Amino acid sequence: MGGTFDVVVIGAGSTGATIAYYLVREGFRTLVIDKRGVAQGMTAYSLGLVRSYYANEDVARMSHYSHEFFMNFEREFGINVFTKTGLLVLGNDEDGMRRAFEMLRNVGARVRLLSDYEVREMLNADVGQGEVGIYEEDAGYADTGLYTNTIMNRARELGVELIIDEAQVQLRDYRVVGVRLVSNDETVRLIIT
Numbered sequence: 001m002g003g004t005f006d007v008v009v010i011g012a013g014s015t016g017a018t019i020a021y022y023l024v025r026e027g028f029r030t031l032v033i034d035k036r037g038v039a040q041g042m043t044a045y046s047l048g049l050v051r052s053y054y055a056n057e058d059v060a061r062m063s064h065y066s067h068e069f070f071m072n073f074e075r076e077f078g079i080n081v082f083t084k085t086g087l088l089v090l091g092n093d094e095d096g097m098r099r100a101f102e103m104l105r106n107v108g109a110r111v112r113l114l115s116d117y118e119v120r121e122m123l124n125a126d127v128g129q130g131e132v133g134i135y136e137e138d139a140g141y142a143d144t145g146l147y148t149n150t151i152m153n154r155a156r157e158l159g160v161e162l163i164i165d166e167a168q169v170q171l172r173d174y175r176v177v178g179v180r181l182v183s184n185d186e187t188v189r190l191i192i193t
Contacts, residue, residue: 005031006177010167012036013043014148021155030160032152033167033179039148048147051087051139052109055100064107070142077154081147085137090119090131097132104134111136 007023009016012034023030034040050071052064074080074126114122114133120134123185156162163181170178 005161007028007031008033008167010169010179011041012038012152012162013041014039014046014144014151017148017152017155020160021151021158024155024158024160030155031179032155032160032161032162033165033170033181035164035166037164038152038162039145043144043148046144048142048144049139050082050142051136052104052107052141053087053089053100053111053136057103057107060104060109061107064109067109068139070139070147073142073144073147077148077150079146079150081143081150082140083143084138084140087136088114088119088122089134089136090127091133092128092131094130094132097134101134104136109136110138 006028007020007030009023009030009032010021012032016069017038020030020032034155046104050067052060052067054063061096070082070154071084073082098113101111104111108173112135114135116127116129116131119127119133122133127133152162153161168180169176170180
């Protein structure tokens, strides 16, 4: 263990690994602790859906930003973790679907508004009359394990330290003052500067 850290991230899943990567890029001394290892918790069970389509504009904006990151991941990291499949969402509230379509276009998503006829042609399936679809052609999924291991490896190359152990947050007067590692009935206290 390399001394003191500016930030301790508990959890080496997709979120923890990504946070650690960006922190170390900004010059923070960063430690990641996970009792199971990289991508072994919920990330291992994630479907990794990558899409901009959400009905809430704030969430759609955040998702679109993330979506662009995954579509360009190979350029920065040399490994493709994203598979484009497209996404079709159906609804029978034409006005609501039109509003969602316009909002998604405004956030930068590549979407098409499809009539019931166009949806039937696309799916070769029965679709209710009056149903409309929003098709997001760039949607797909990410290999969450490959993504998380790739970004954690890059973070470690940049100086992130990774410890496989159970972490217990230390508080004093409702303030985080350190993290205790629990292994073989021993504890180590880390001071966060």
